[in-house]
Amino acid sequence: MKIKKFTAASMQEAAIQIKKELGKDAVILNSKQIQKRKWFGLSKKSAVEVIAVMDQDFSEQRKPDPKIDTVEASFSAPRVQEQEQRVHETVQVVRNEMSDYQTMLPEPLRKAEQLLQDAGIKDSIKTSVMSRLLRASISAGDLTEENVVRKLQDVLCEALPPKDRWQEAISSQYIVLFGSTGAGKTTTLAKLAASSMLDKHKKIAFITTDTYRIAAVEQLKTYAELLQAPMEVCYTKEEFLQAKETFSEYDHVFIDTAGRNFKEQQYIEELKETIPFENSIQSFLVLSATSKYEDMKDIVKRFSSVPVNQFIFTKADETASLGSVFHILAESKIGAGFITNGQNVPEDIQSVSPQDFVRMLMK
Ligand SMILES: Nc1nc2c(ncn2[C@@H]2O[C@H](COP(=O)(O)OP(=O)(O)OP(=O)(O)O)[C@@H](O)[C@H]2O)c(=O)[nH]1
Ligand SMILES: [Mg+2]
Incomplete structure (x- = not known):
């Protein structure tokens, strides 16, 4: 998954840049109007700031990822060490991906992250939950706070033993x-x-x-x-x-x-x-x-x-x-x-x- 921030004079211009750098399947995660300073801050010009994401194996990733889920392996399972190692590696990869764009997260996702923080969820799990949440939110095409919280609940439920x-x-x-x-x-x-x-x-x-x-x-x-x-x-x-x-x-x-x-x-x-x-x-x-x-x-x-x-x-x-x-x-x-x-x-x-x-x- 690639995430990048683009600044352009207009949405159309941003879209051209995004298409060029991330490809036609990139998804816009968040956009806002900003004021760009010019001439040593003496004049301002409005611009748009757009965060776009490109996830090649998007549909693949939407399926529950057994590697991330292996944290649920029972302590007594014989393959547990191997599984724990795989979980660790996967989470590490996700964390590296995340570090670039954590500050760019749209407000509802930032709130979701705060909820996880307040609930005392471990960093490694928080990272993988956020990654899944991001993917689920993008694929559903909506990032309202209500929807993100609902999806967050679903993602957390998936990590728990079955009903x-x-x-x-x-x-x-x-x-x-x-x-x-x-x-x-x-x-x-x-x-x-x-x-x-x-x-x-x-x-x-x-x-x-x-x-x-x-x-x-x-x-x-x-x-x-x-x-x-x-x-x-x-x-x-x-x-x-x-x-x-x-x-x-x-x-x-x-x-x-x-x-x-x-x-x-x-x-x-x-x-x-x-x-x-x-x-x-x-x-x-x-x-x-x-x-x-x-x-x-x-x-x-x-x-x-x-x-x-x-x-x-x-x-x-x-x-x-x-x-x-x-x-x-x-x-x-x-x-x-x-x-x-x-x-x-x-x-x-x-x-x-x-x-x-x-x-x-x-x-
Ligand atoms: N706040 C709170 N206190 C609880 C709860 N459940 C039990 N307690 C209290 O915890 C203390 C210990 O409860 P017990 O039921 O005696 O615990 P136990 O496990 O049987 O203790 P032992 O037999 O000594 O091992 C008591 O003061 C209970 O009232 C609870 O859900 N909330
Ligand atoms: Mg007792």
Whole structure:
């Protein structure tokens, strides 16, 4: 893609220059009237400034580019290193192209870039998103702010896992939440259980395997009592299987687990030992949206040996930007089941589609 700024006395003259330098298929991106100073600034002459772009393989480029999308490769995929390298190279090429004309971007595109900046999107991703946005906007032939924002949302959605990986309803009999210390597992479990019971009139029960802190058992017990639902505390795998059996007639059994420092692999092994992950168990990895991207990425990687149905991102109300969450979603093949945005049980939780998430990201 070639982008160039032309200055000419009239639009016709600019068009001739553009055709000569970029070819007949060049597209005008932006044009404005300017005042050109002459005779050491003593006199002014009006002129037009035109930004034109020529993209040879335009229609090719409009198709989703698998190389840019490989940021969504799962952390555990065997080809991941090769893919990451390709992503890096592609993004680098795009960034080089972009550096020339960033200052020339028309206003709606500059605003779109600001939105990405405010959302905390990484530079490398921002560059590739802007490049796609530019191409999509040019091919559609309109650059109004409304259209550019709509296209920006589409481009961001394309980078996320597909729609069918999101918004999974509570469907299995056993639902387990796990994740780091204080991420909001117990509170979120109570929100999910309460809405199953109150909105969907399901028969529910609780199990907790968090026996490390007495307060943890008490915390879940309080919710169980409020909902008048039974609860079992399990110290071992045998006790867990027994409790599962006890509640086999219930519609949904909500299982709480201990928050541990999962940088220690032994805690992941302990979790897998206590809870036999199988098809009847729907599992959610709970991550706080306030966590740093690198820390979240590390946790996701460490949980690659545990079957994770979906993420739940908590504490969205406590962060100014969801950029890190976007990157985690874009880099994994796992969607978000729920996002929580406050301490109130049961109301501060919502299920989200990729579109909902992108709207939240850009707020
Ligand atoms: N602002 C905000 N606070 C939340 C949200 N979800 C949970 N919390 C708060 O986060 C704190 C920890 O929540 P818990 O549910 O106890 O977290 P946990 O993951 O079970 O903690 P451990 O069992 O100790 O690992 C509590 O003060 C919750 O009220 C949320 O969406 N927004
Ligand atoms: Mg807890």
